[in-house]
Amino acid sequence: MRKTYRVKKEADFQKVFHKGVSTANRQFVIYVLEKKEQAHFRVGLSVGKKVGNAVTRNAVKRKIRQSITELKPNLKQDKDFIVIARIPAAKMTTKEVKKSLTHVLKLAKMLN
Numbered sequence: 879m880r881k882t883y884r885v886k887k888e889a890d891f892q893k894v895f896h897k898g899v900s901t902a903n904r905q906f907v908i909y910v911l912e913k914k915e916q917a918h919f920r921v922g923l924s925v926g927k928k929v930g931n932a933v934t935r936n937a938v939k940r941k942i943r944q945s946i947t948e949l950k951p952n953l954k955q956d957k958d959f960i961v962i963a964r965i966p967a968a969k970m971t972t973k974e975v976k977k978s979l980t981h982v983l984k985l986a987k988m989l990n
Contacts, residue, residue: 879947885922885958894922894960901986905970905978907962908986919953921946922960930968938963938975945976952989959988 885891898911923942925935942961946953967975983989 879921879943883918883920885920885960890920890958891922891924891960894958898958898960899986901982903978903982903985905964905967905975906982907964908982908988909960909962910986910988911958912956913958914956916956916958918955920958922958923963924960925963925967929963929965934968938967941970941972941975942967942979944972945979948976949980949983949989953983954988954990957988959986 885894894909894911898909900907900909902908923939925938927935929935929938942963946961961979967978970978980989
């Protein structure tokens with residue numbers, strides 16, 4: 879995923895947290911903020927230390943990025959969203975991560 883598709887700055891993260899709407903399932907929490915002027919979606923990832931050590935956290939982030947890349951054509955384009963991984967995400971396969979992310983994105987009305 880290109881850097882233009884990522885929320886990187888702390889100020890942008892905070893804006894999505896404070897002004898966005900949250901949706902969750904057992905493995906992920908998603909905050910969504912609508913941005914009408916934006917050409918494409920942007921995503922930020924947050925995987926806390928409770929999930930595991932650095933190797934585990936990076937593996938979870940890779941699985942999330944891969945799933946979002948596969949879901950990219952179906953995602954609504956005028957939004958910023960943050961994906962927060964919960965502890966059970968550490969033990970999931972890539973296929974399970976994609977299924978769970980699809981579920982929570984449908985709940986958040988992010989999929990077309």
